[in-house]
Amino acid sequence: MIKKLAGFMWEAVVWSLAVVCLAGALAGWGHAAEVQSTYTETFETPGSNEGGWTWGGDTDYFVESNGNPGRYLRDSGLVTFTPRASTSFGVASVFTGDYYQRNVVSVGIDMAIPYVSGGVSGRTVTLILLNDNDTPADLSDDWGAFKVTELPIPPTGVAGITGSTDILQWIRYDIDVPSSSSALPEGWTWFSRGYARRSGPWGRLMRDVDHVGFILGDPVPRYPLLAWDVAMDNPRITTISVQ
Ligand SMILES: [Ca+2]
Ligand SMILES: [Ca+2]
Ligand SMILES: [Ca+2]
Numbered sequence: 001m002i003k004k005l006a007g008f009m010w011e012a013v014v015w016s017l018a019v020v021c022l023a024g025a026l027a028g029w030g031h032a033a034e035v036q037s038t039y040t041e042t043f044e045t046p047g048s049n050e051g052g053w054t055w056g057g058d059t060d061y062f063v064e065s066n067g068n069p070g071r072y073l074r075d076s077g078l079v080t081f082t083p084r085a086s087t088s089f090g091v092a093s094v095f096t097g098d099y100y101q102r103n104v105v106s107v108g109i110d111m112a113i114p115y116v117s118g119g120v121s122g123r124t125v126t127l128i129l130l131n132d133n134d135t136p137a138d139l140s141d142d143w144g145a146f147k148v149t150e151l152p153i154p155p156t157g158v159a160g161i162t163g164s165t166d167i168l169q170w171i172r173y174d175i176d177v178p179s180s181s182s183a184l185p186e187g188w189t190w191f192s193r194g195y196a197r198r199s200g201p202w203g204r205l206m207r208d209v210d211h212v213g214f215i216l217g218d219p220v221p222r223y224p225l226l227a228w229d230v231a232m233d234n235p236r237i238t239t240i241s242v243q
Contacts, residue, residue: 032242036105039094040236043071051095051212052088053235056080063231066162068110068170072233076114081223084128085109085232086213090136095237099129099179100206108174108236109214113156114166115229123153123217127175128191130211131200142211143192143200145184146219149175153216168231173214174238179206191219212237 041050043062054060055075063074075083087095095107107127113120130144151173160167178185184202216230217223 034240035243036238036240038108038236038238040234041095042234043067043073046071049073051093051235052091053232054086054088055230055232056084056086063165066165066167067231067233068112068168068172070233072231074114074229074231076229078228078230079225080228081225082215082217082219083228083230084213084215085111085230085235086128087211087235089132089139089211095212095235096209098207099177099209100203102179103240104177104179104206104237105240106174106176106238107212108172108234108238110170110172110233111154111214111216112168112170112231113154113216113228114158114168114231115227116156117227118224120153120156120217120223120226123223125149125151125153125173125175126215126217126219127177128211128213128215128219129177129205129209130191130213131205131208132210136210140193143190144205144209144211145188145202146191146215147175147185147188148218149173151175170231170233172234174236175214181206 041048041053043049053073055078057075057078059077060073060075063072087093126146126148128144128146130142133141133143135141154171155169158166159169181202184190190200
Protein backbone atom coordinates (compact mmCIF):
# COMPACT_ATOMS: atom_id res chain seq x y z
CA MET A 1 0.00 0.00 0.00
CA ILE A 2 2.80 2.40 0.91
CA LYS A 3 4.64 1.41 -2.22
CA LYS A 4 1.54 2.01 -4.28
CA LEU A 5 0.99 5.40 -2.66
CA ALA A 6 4.62 6.37 -3.28
CA GLY A 7 4.24 5.34 -6.90
CA PHE A 8 1.10 7.40 -7.22
CA MET A 9 2.77 10.42 -5.64
CA TRP A 10 5.71 10.04 -8.01
CA GLU A 11 3.30 9.93 -10.92
CA ALA A 12 1.63 13.07 -9.59
CA VAL A 13 4.98 14.83 -9.40
CA VAL A 14 5.77 13.84 -12.98
CA TRP A 15 2.42 15.11 -14.17
CA SER A 16 2.77 18.41 -12.39
CA LEU A 17 6.19 18.83 -13.96
CA ALA A 18 4.66 18.12 -17.35
CA VAL A 19 2.01 20.77 -16.73
CA VAL A 20 4.65 23.28 -15.70
CA CYS A 21 6.56 22.51 -18.90
CA LEU A 22 3.39 22.83 -20.95
CA ALA A 23 2.56 26.15 -19.26
CA GLY A 24 6.09 27.31 -19.96
CA ALA A 25 5.77 26.30 -23.58
CA LEU A 26 2.43 28.10 -23.88
CA ALA A 27 3.81 31.22 -22.21
CA GLY A 28 6.63 31.23 -24.75
CA TRP A 29 4.30 30.66 -27.70
CA GLY A 30 5.14 32.96 -30.55
CA HIS A 31 8.61 33.76 -29.29
CA ALA A 32 11.05 31.77 -31.41
CA ALA A 33 14.34 31.10 -29.66
CA GLU A 34 17.65 31.37 -31.47
CA VAL A 35 19.92 28.49 -30.56
CA GLN A 36 23.63 28.77 -31.31
CA SER A 37 25.53 25.54 -31.75
CA THR A 38 29.15 24.79 -32.54
CA TYR A 39 30.58 21.65 -34.08
CA THR A 40 34.23 21.08 -33.10
CA GLU A 41 36.70 18.51 -34.44
CA THR A 42 38.82 17.96 -31.32
CA PHE A 43 40.95 15.19 -32.91
CA GLU A 44 40.52 13.26 -29.64
CA THR A 45 39.26 10.14 -31.41
CA PRO A 46 42.13 8.46 -33.27
CA GLY A 47 41.29 8.29 -36.96
CA SER A 48 38.73 11.09 -36.69
CA ASN A 49 39.37 14.13 -38.88
CA GLU A 50 36.04 15.53 -40.11
CA GLY A 51 36.74 17.51 -43.28
CA GLY A 52 40.28 16.12 -43.65
CA TRP A 53 42.04 19.07 -41.96
CA THR A 54 45.61 19.48 -43.15
CA TRP A 55 48.55 21.90 -43.27
CA GLY A 56 48.67 21.24 -47.00
CA GLY A 57 51.88 19.24 -47.24
CA ASP A 58 52.04 15.49 -46.82
CA THR A 59 53.98 15.60 -43.56
CA ASP A 60 51.05 16.17 -41.16
CA TYR A 61 51.05 13.97 -38.07
CA PHE A 62 48.99 13.68 -34.90
CA VAL A 63 50.51 14.34 -31.48
CA GLU A 64 48.79 12.62 -28.55
CA SER A 65 49.11 15.32 -25.88
CA ASN A 66 49.63 19.06 -25.20
CA GLY A 67 47.06 20.11 -27.76
CA ASN A 68 44.35 22.55 -26.67
CA PRO A 69 43.81 20.15 -25.00
CA GLY A 70 44.83 16.61 -25.89
CA ARG A 71 45.44 15.31 -29.38
CA TYR A 72 46.29 17.73 -32.21
CA LEU A 73 47.54 17.91 -35.81
CA ARG A 74 51.08 19.13 -36.48
CA ASP A 75 53.44 19.59 -39.40
CA SER A 76 57.11 20.09 -38.51
CA GLY A 77 58.43 19.92 -42.04
CA LEU A 78 56.53 22.59 -43.91
CA VAL A 79 58.47 24.81 -46.33
CA THR A 80 56.20 27.56 -47.62
CA PHE A 81 55.51 31.30 -47.74
CA THR A 82 52.20 31.18 -45.86
CA PRO A 83 51.03 28.00 -44.11
CA ARG A 84 47.31 27.27 -44.39
CA ALA A 85 45.26 25.13 -42.00
CA SER A 86 42.42 23.92 -44.19
CA THR A 87 39.89 21.25 -45.06
CA SER A 88 40.99 18.87 -47.82
CA PHE A 89 39.82 19.61 -51.36
CA GLY A 90 36.97 17.35 -52.47
CA VAL A 91 36.02 16.26 -48.93
CA ALA A 92 32.42 17.13 -48.03
CA SER A 93 31.93 17.70 -44.31
CA VAL A 94 30.10 19.71 -41.67
CA PHE A 95 32.66 22.48 -42.33
CA THR A 96 31.53 22.97 -45.94
CA GLY A 97 28.25 23.09 -47.87
CA ASP A 98 25.34 25.51 -47.72
CA TYR A 99 26.34 28.22 -45.22
CA TYR A 100 23.27 30.33 -46.08
CA GLN A 101 20.71 27.64 -45.35
CA ARG A 102 22.50 26.52 -42.16
CA ASN A 103 22.87 30.13 -40.99
CA VAL A 104 26.61 29.88 -40.32
CA VAL A 105 27.86 32.76 -38.15
CA SER A 106 31.54 31.93 -37.71
CA VAL A 107 34.31 29.41 -38.24
CA GLY A 108 37.22 28.96 -35.89
CA ILE A 109 40.38 27.07 -35.07
CA ASP A 110 43.18 26.97 -32.48
CA MET A 111 46.73 27.31 -33.83
CA ALA A 112 50.32 27.39 -32.58
CA ILE A 113 53.71 27.95 -34.24
CA PRO A 114 56.42 25.93 -32.39
CA TYR A 115 59.09 27.10 -34.85
CA VAL A 116 59.66 29.23 -37.94
CA SER A 117 63.00 29.92 -39.62
CA GLY A 118 62.52 33.67 -40.15
CA GLY A 119 60.73 36.81 -38.97
CA VAL A 120 56.95 36.81 -39.22
CA SER A 121 56.01 39.75 -36.99
CA GLY A 122 53.11 41.86 -38.15
CA ARG A 123 51.33 38.99 -39.90
CA THR A 124 47.63 38.47 -39.16
CA VAL A 125 45.36 35.48 -39.80
CA THR A 126 43.34 35.32 -43.02
CA LEU A 127 40.16 33.27 -43.50
CA ILE A 128 39.54 31.98 -47.03
CA LEU A 129 36.39 30.31 -48.34
CA LEU A 130 36.45 28.68 -51.78
CA ASN A 131 34.05 27.11 -54.26
CA ASP A 132 35.75 24.35 -56.28
CA ASN A 133 33.66 24.98 -59.42
CA ASP A 134 32.56 21.31 -59.21
CA THR A 135 36.11 20.21 -60.13
CA PRO A 136 37.76 19.38 -56.76
CA ALA A 137 40.81 17.85 -58.47
CA ASP A 138 41.46 21.00 -60.53
CA LEU A 139 42.46 23.90 -58.30
CA SER A 140 42.98 26.35 -61.18
CA ASP A 141 39.29 27.22 -61.55
CA ASP A 142 38.50 27.64 -57.84
CA TRP A 143 37.03 30.94 -56.73
CA GLY A 144 35.86 32.54 -53.53
CA ALA A 145 36.70 35.25 -51.04
CA PHE A 146 39.07 35.93 -48.19
CA LYS A 147 39.24 38.23 -45.19
CA VAL A 148 42.52 39.46 -43.75
CA THR A 149 41.70 39.86 -40.04
CA GLU A 150 43.44 42.03 -37.46
CA LEU A 151 44.15 38.95 -35.35
CA PRO A 152 47.93 38.40 -35.03
CA ILE A 153 49.23 34.94 -35.93
CA PRO A 154 50.29 32.86 -32.88
CA PRO A 155 53.57 33.68 -31.09
CA THR A 156 56.46 31.58 -32.36
CA GLY A 157 58.41 29.09 -30.27
CA VAL A 158 57.40 26.69 -27.52
CA ALA A 159 56.55 27.60 -23.92
CA GLY A 160 58.52 24.64 -22.60
CA ILE A 161 58.80 20.88 -22.74
CA THR A 162 57.13 18.19 -20.61
CA GLY A 163 58.84 14.86 -20.94
CA SER A 164 59.56 14.76 -24.64
CA THR A 165 56.52 16.81 -25.64
CA ASP A 166 56.45 20.52 -26.48
CA ILE A 167 54.20 22.88 -24.53
CA LEU A 168 52.69 24.98 -27.28
CA GLN A 169 51.42 28.58 -27.20
CA TRP A 170 47.87 28.02 -28.45
CA ILE A 171 45.74 30.90 -29.70
CA ARG A 172 41.99 30.57 -30.34
CA TYR A 173 40.51 32.18 -33.45
CA ASP A 174 36.83 32.64 -34.32
CA ILE A 175 36.12 34.66 -37.45
CA ASP A 176 32.68 35.97 -38.43
CA VAL A 177 31.12 34.73 -41.65
CA PRO A 178 28.10 36.90 -42.63
CA SER A 179 26.38 34.03 -44.46
CA SER A 180 23.09 35.90 -44.97
CA SER A 181 24.69 39.03 -46.43
CA SER A 182 23.35 39.94 -49.86
CA ALA A 183 26.70 41.27 -51.12
CA LEU A 184 30.42 40.83 -50.50
CA PRO A 185 30.73 41.89 -46.82
CA GLU A 186 33.03 44.72 -45.77
CA GLY A 187 36.62 43.61 -45.33
CA TRP A 188 36.33 40.66 -47.73
CA THR A 189 38.18 40.39 -51.06
CA TRP A 190 37.30 38.25 -54.07
CA PHE A 191 39.77 35.50 -54.92
CA SER A 192 40.28 33.60 -58.15
CA ARG A 193 43.17 31.33 -59.03
CA GLY A 194 42.80 31.37 -62.80
CA TYR A 195 41.52 34.92 -63.24
CA ALA A 196 38.72 33.38 -65.28
CA ARG A 197 36.37 34.57 -62.58
CA ARG A 198 37.58 37.60 -60.66
CA SER A 199 34.42 37.87 -58.64
CA GLY A 200 31.27 35.95 -57.90
CA PRO A 201 28.04 36.58 -56.07
CA TRP A 202 28.55 36.29 -52.32
CA GLY A 203 25.18 34.53 -52.06
CA ARG A 204 26.30 31.87 -54.52
CA LEU A 205 29.51 31.29 -52.56
CA MET A 206 27.57 31.03 -49.26
CA ARG A 207 25.27 28.39 -50.75
CA ASP A 208 28.19 26.23 -51.87
CA VAL A 209 31.38 26.49 -49.81
CA ASP A 210 33.75 23.64 -50.70
CA HIS A 211 36.92 24.64 -48.86
CA VAL A 212 37.74 26.48 -45.61
CA GLY A 213 41.25 27.69 -44.81
CA PHE A 214 43.04 29.73 -42.14
CA ILE A 215 46.18 31.34 -43.61
CA LEU A 216 49.12 32.52 -41.46
CA GLY A 217 49.40 35.88 -43.21
CA ASP A 218 47.94 37.93 -46.05
CA PRO A 219 47.62 35.89 -49.28
CA VAL A 220 48.53 38.86 -51.49
CA PRO A 221 52.06 40.09 -50.55
CA ARG A 222 55.10 37.97 -51.29
CA TYR A 223 56.67 36.70 -48.09
CA PRO A 224 60.06 34.96 -47.93
CA LEU A 225 60.13 31.17 -48.22
CA LEU A 226 60.48 29.78 -44.69
CA ALA A 227 60.65 26.47 -42.83
CA TRP A 228 57.69 26.09 -40.46
CA ASP A 229 56.61 23.89 -37.57
CA VAL A 230 52.88 24.50 -37.13
CA ALA A 231 50.03 23.00 -35.12
CA MET A 232 46.21 23.07 -35.14
CA ASP A 233 43.42 21.87 -32.86
CA ASN A 234 39.63 22.32 -32.56
CA PRO A 235 38.57 23.48 -36.05
CA ARG A 236 34.95 24.50 -35.53
CA ILE A 237 31.86 25.93 -37.18
CA THR A 238 29.06 27.82 -35.44
CA THR A 239 25.48 28.01 -36.72
CA ILE A 240 22.27 29.56 -35.43
CA SER A 241 18.94 27.78 -35.70
CA VAL A 242 15.54 29.21 -34.80
CA GLN A 243 13.44 26.91 -32.61
CA1 LIG B 1 42.47 18.15 -29.18
CA1 LIG C 1 38.17 23.29 -59.02
CA1 LIG D 1 30.38 22.48 -54.40
